[in-house]
Amino acid sequence: MTNRLDEFQAYRTKMNERVSEIDHLGIKRFYNLDTSAYKDGALDGRVKELLGLVASMVLRCNDCIDYHIIQCVDAGWTDEEIIDAFNVALVVGGSIVVPHFRHAVESLDLYRQNGKNSN
Amino acid sequence: MTNRLDEFQAYRTKMNERVSEIDHLGIKRFYNLDTSAYKDGALDGRVKELLGLVASMVLRCNDCIDYHIIQCVDAGWTDEEIIDAFNVALVVGGSIVVPHFRHAVESLDLYRQNGKNSN
Amino acid sequence: MTNRLDEFQAYRTKMNERVSEIDHLGIKRFYNLDTSAYKDGALDGRVKELLGLVASMVLRCNDCIDYHIIQCVDAGWTDEEIIDAFNVALVVGGSIVVPHFRHAVESLDLYRQNGKNSN
Amino acid sequence: MTNRLDEFQAYRTKMNERVSEIDHLGIKRFYNLDTSAYKDGALDGRVKELLGLVASMVLRCNDCIDYHIIQCVDAGWTDEEIIDAFNVALVVGGSIVVPHFRHAVESLDLYRQNGKNSN
Amino acid sequence: MTNRLDEFQAYRTKMNERVSEIDHLGIKRFYNLDTSAYKDGALDGRVKELLGLVASMVLRCNDCIDYHIIQCVDAGWTDEEIIDAFNVALVVGGSIVVPHFRHAVESLDLYRQNGKNSN
Amino acid sequence: MTNRLDEFQAYRTKMNERVSEIDHLGIKRFYNLDTSAYKDGALDGRVKELLGLVASMVLRCNDCIDYHIIQCVDAGWTDEEIIDAFNVALVVGGSIVVPHFRHAVESLDLYRQNGKNSN
Numbered sequence: 001m002t003n004r005l006d007e008f009q010a011y012r013t014k015m016n017e018r019v020s021e022i023d024h025l026g027i028k029r030f031y032n033l034d035t036s037a038y039k040d041g042a043l044d045g046r047v048k049e050l051l052g053l054v055a056s057m058v059l060r061c062n063d064c065i066d067y068h069i070i071q072c073v074d075a076g077w078t079d080e081e082i083i084d085a086f087n088v089a090l091v092v093g094g095s096i097v098v099p100h101f102r103h104a105v106e107s108l109d110l111y112r113q114n115g116k117n118s119n
Numbered sequence: 120m121t122n123r124l125d126e127f128q129a130y131r132t133k134m135n136e137r138v139s140e141i142d143h144l145g146i147k148r149f150y151n152l153d154t155s156a157y158k159d160g161a162l163d164g165r166v167k168e169l170l171g172l173v174a175s176m177v178l179r180c181n182d183c184i185d186y187h188i189i190q191c192v193d194a195g196w197t198d199e200e201i202i203d204a205f206n207v208a209l210v211v212g213g214s215i216v217v218p219h220f221r222h223a224v225e226s227l228d229l230y231r232q233n234g235k236n237s238n
Numbered sequence: 239m240t241n242r243l244d245e246f247q248a249y250r251t252k253m254n255e256r257v258s259e260i261d262h263l264g265i266k267r268f269y270n271l272d273t274s275a276y277k278d279g280a281l282d283g284r285v286k287e288l289l290g291l292v293a294s295m296v297l298r299c300n301d302c303i304d305y306h307i308i309q310c311v312d313a314g315w316t317d318e319e320i321i322d323a324f325n326v327a328l329v330v331g332g333s334i335v336v337p338h339f340r341h342a343v344e345s346l347d348l349y350r351q352n353g354k355n356s357n
Numbered sequence: 358m359t360n361r362l363d364e365f366q367a368y369r370t371k372m373n374e375r376v377s378e379i380d381h382l383g384i385k386r387f388y389n390l391d392t393s394a395y396k397d398g399a400l401d402g403r404v405k406e407l408l409g410l411v412a413s414m415v416l417r418c419n420d421c422i423d424y425h426i427i428q429c430v431d432a433g434w435t436d437e438e439i440i441d442a443f444n445v446a447l448v449v450g451g452s453i454v455v456p457h458f459r460h461a462v463e464s465l466d467l468y469r470q471n472g473k474n475s476n
Numbered sequence: 477m478t479n480r481l482d483e484f485q486a487y488r489t490k491m492n493e494r495v496s497e498i499d500h501l502g503i504k505r506f507y508n509l510d511t512s513a514y515k516d517g518a519l520d521g522r523v524k525e526l527l528g529l530v531a532s533m534v535l536r537c538n539d540c541i542d543y544h545i546i547q548c549v550d551a552g553w554t555d556e557e558i559i560d561a562f563n564v565a566l567v568v569g570g571s572i573v574v575p576h577f578r579h580a581v582e583s584l585d586l587y588r589q590n591g592k593n594s595n
Numbered sequence: 596m597t598n599r600l601d602e603f604q605a606y607r608t609k610m611n612e613r614v615s616e617i618d619h620l621g622i623k624r625f626y627n628l629d630t631s632a633y634k635d636g637a638l639d640g641r642v643k644e645l646l647g648l649v650a651s652m653v654l655r656c657n658d659c660i661d662y663h664i665i666q667c668v669d670a671g672w673t674d675e676e677i678i679d680a681f682n683v684a685l686v687v688g689g690s691i692v693v694p695h696f697r698h699a700v701e702s703l704d705l706y707r708q709n710g711k712n713s714n
Contacts, residue, residue, distance in 0.1 A: 024441070030444075030447050030452075034452045036621055042202065042203035051169065052211060055212070059177055059211070060299070064452075081161045083260055088170045091156040094569040094570025094571075097570065135578070138578065138581060146563050174572075180536070210452050212453065213448060215449055224614060225613070271567055279560045289527060292527045294568070296534065296691070318518035322381070326527045329387065330689050332686060334687055336421075339384075347375070383509060386512075398502075400680060421687075438638050445647060448628055494700055500679070506690075535691045537694060540694060
């Protein structure tokens with residue numbers, strides 16, 4: 001059975017393929033830069049995924065939040081650690097972030113139900 | 120000799136004292152909640168300072184950036200690590216973040232010159 | 239028959255219960271602070287609900303708008319007064335607010351249809 | 358067969374009629390001002406539609422993006438030109454814009470499929 | 477002796493005169509619409525000034541905050557009421573608003589020192 | 596005699612040199628991508644500078660506005676055309692943009708006084 005997280009991932013993949021067909025050099029480079037920003041560097045990639053998650057939450061982008069939750073879980077962050085990062089985002093961004101926080105909690109639950117158990 | 124970082128800290132202290140005099144219960148609780156969010160919890164406080172720094176940069180608040188740079192340096196993050204966090208903020212937030220990134224680089228340099236050597 | 243406002247309220251309740259289970263001290267305090275901010279104080283609670291509504295509209299958060307519309311209607315503000323507050327939000331926030339304004343007008347109509355008659 | 362772009366246009370028309378009934382002088386003037394801003398002036402209307410599109414994308418409003426894509430296509434901008442404008446929006450606004458960019462690419466495709474062929 | 481609030485008002489007046497010289501019809505209408513939005517209507521003008529203040533604070537614009545503080549004091553709101561409105565803005569907008577809140581507290585003090593006594 | 600526009604350009608140059616010394620690959624690529632986005636492509640570079648200006652104004656970044664005003668004047672846009680673009684930004688972004696609009700009008704005047712006559 002598919003849930004909204006699976007649908008998001010399928011849509012994201014489909015549209016990124018469509019973007020790839022468009023073949024705009026600047027856009028392709030932007031995509032590469034975005035991917036590279038989360039690779040191990042002076043900071044570990046897993047810390048950078050957490051940075052991406054909090055940035056997405058204070059900027060209130062549900063798709064970005066979902067993407068980084070998946071990355072954070074895959075990088076081995078526990079639910080407790082991810083929730084503690086959400087708390088920083090709530091305090092920085094205020095109650096306007098609350099609906100995105102609720103969405104994020106549901107996304108985290110959905111991804112764990114997809115077989116990604118919390119450590 | 121004072122620099123703009125010293126002036127920011129002096130102004131921040133002066134105004135927080137003024138806010139304290141006002142004695143509004145909700146505002147006092149908000150200040151406490153803000154302070155608590157960066158204490159050790161499921162995540163270490165030092166990781167949360169880095170989260171606060173990136174959140175401040177994508178939301179483009181120079182005072183918030185300066186505050187978290189000071190906290191990050193005091194928490195032991197090296198210049199290379201802080202710059203790598205800046206890169207995540209630049210990619211997430213785009214070129215509109217660049218003036219704040221320049222400000223942040225200067226703030227980091229100023230704070231190191233104040234005697235906080237990079238590790 | 240349920241409408242999107244009923245669905246929002248049901249989802250909000252369900253997820254707030256889930257958040258409550260998570261039992262993160264900072265997040266619980268944030269929720270309490272948020273609730274307290276709209277209680278009678280130097281300003282009446284009903285004025286503060288209107289402030290929350292306009293803040294939600296200029297920050298362009300549909301869920302926050304819906305929540306505060308419900309609170310404003312329950313606090314006794316008429317449609318004419320709420321629409322006049324929307325106008326302030328439109329002027330401050332610009333045409334980027336228009337889709338949220340349309341959403342808000344529909345939400346106000348839906349809530350009145352749910353039996354909350356305008357005074 | 359209707360698609361999400363047709364639905365957006367139908368909803369927009371319906372709600373703008375509802376707004377018109379409300380008959381708030383400030384809001385009517387705001388609507389007029391918004392319409393006038395894209396008419397030929399010192400700049401051609403078609404250039405201003407492109408400005409509105411990029412502004413909508415960096416401010417991350419999908420409905421505004423869809424509206425201005427329709428206007429830009431109707432004004433004769435080609436897909437290549439519109440995509441090049443998207444690239445400016447991506448660079449200015451950063452990766453937080455990417456989900457809106459994907460949405461915009463799909464909207465452009467949908468509108469062309471509705472019979473608005475690229476020049 | 478002039479303070480930063482006097483300087484802001486002088487600069488604002490000077491530049492608005494310059495804008496007036498430019499004589500762009502859309503811009504003149506926008507200015508008129510902005511002024512009209514705070515006049516008595518379904519809501520009293522003084523309530524709308526408070527709405528404008530909170531909107532300015534969550535959108536984090538110091539000049540807009542200063543302008544609306546002056547208007548709110550002139551409309552007869554007490555310091556306690558204005559601070560209670562600031563609290564709503566802090567909770568909605570989060571800690572990223574804190575530097576603007578400090579600025580606002582100082583602006584309120586400066587304006588009272590200019591001879592606008594509370595109560 | 597230097598003005599604030601000259602100071603901005605000197606600071607920008609100095610800090611970009613400092614950034615260059617830091618030699619972070621991702622950041623260097625981001626800078627290159629940013630520069631490339633405004634080169635002639637499917638759209639002329641001069642149209643893209645106008646897009647960058649309006650994007651900067653609705654996102655309310657004075658440094659970004661100043662940078663793009665300089666680029667737009669150098670690209671041959673007249674004052675009337677630039678002001679007409681400002682009007683689009685005002686309508687999209689609302690009165691919260693007004694202080695940045697005043698700043699932009701002054702910047703345009705200052706740059707013309709530096710010897711860049713309007714066509």
